[in-house]
Amino acid sequence: MKPGQKIIVIGCSGSGKSTLSKELRDITGLPLFHLDNIWWNPDKSHISREEFDQKLDEILLTDRWIIDGNYSRTYETRFRSCDTVIFLDYPVNVCMNGIKERIGRIRTDIPWTEDELDPELVNQVENYANANRPVILSLFEKYPDVNRFVFKSRPEAAEWMSGLV
Numbered sequence: 001m002k003p004g005q006k007i008i009v010i011g012c013s014g015s016g017k018s019t020l021s022k023e024l025r026d027i028t029g030l031p032l033f034h035l036d037n038i039w040w041n042p043d044k045s046h047i048s049r050e051e052f053d054q055k056l057d058e059i060l061l062t063d064r065w066i067i068d069g070n071y072s073r074t075y076e077t078r079f080r081s082c083d084t085v086i087f088l089d090y091p092v093n094v095c096m097n098g099i100k101e102r103i104g105r106i107r108t109d110i111p112w113t114e115d116e117l118d119p120e121l122v123n124q125v126e127n128y129a130n131a132n133r134p135v136i137l138s139l140f141e142k143y144p145d146v147n148r149f150v151f152k153s154r155p156e157a158a159e160w161m162s163g164l165v
Contacts, residue, residue: 002164004083004147005030005064010136011088012128013070013121014098018109020088020157021068027164028066033059034109035069042111068109072132079139084147087136088157095125 007030009017018034025032038055039046046052056074059065060081067078079085099121103114140148151157 003028003086003149006060006082007066007084007086008078008082009066009068009086009088010070010075012090012092012095012132013125014095014100014102015088015090016098016154016157017068017070017088018107020086020161021066022108023161024086024164025066027161030064030066031062032066032068035067035071035074036110039071040111044112070132072135075135075139076142079143079146082146085140085149086157087148087150089133089150089152090154092125092129094154095128096122099125 003024007024009021009024011017018036021032021034024030035056039052041047047055053074056067056077059067060077067082100117103117106113140146149160151160
């Protein structure tokens with residue numbers, strides 16, 4: 001099954017949301033929005049919630065998009081507006097390795113380069129399964145008409161992506 005025209009990519013930090021989103025953009029031609037680039041400034045300060053919500057709403061009102069990012073307080077807003085959810089439901093160790101591997105790498109999905117492991121991010125990864133995963137699963141029940149793709153491993157997601165080409 002192929003994704004639609006309004007896709008959200010969610011999952012734990014370090015799961016590879018941004019990488020998958022870029023590949024999906026390249027295959028589909030859909031515009032890609034990284035929520036980290038909307039929320040964060042290069043100096044690691046961030047915009048206000050009101051400004052973030054306004055920018056997110058502007059994206060959601062358009063006809064075609066991929067939105068990459070967790071931002072759990074906006075899950076339901078994005079579920080209501082999307083036609084497809086891609087959930088990278090990976091084990092903690094995979095995500096922990098993912099956040100470690102990006103230290104020192106220049107990335108286009110966030111406006112700075114990580115120079116060390118952020119303890120707050122480590123905490124988010126360690127608590128994701130208990131804090132975020134149940135919310136996502138309940139939203140799948142609440143929005144049964146949304147196409148869903150839940151991947152338990154990187155190879156599983158890669159196999160699905162290869163079928164889109």
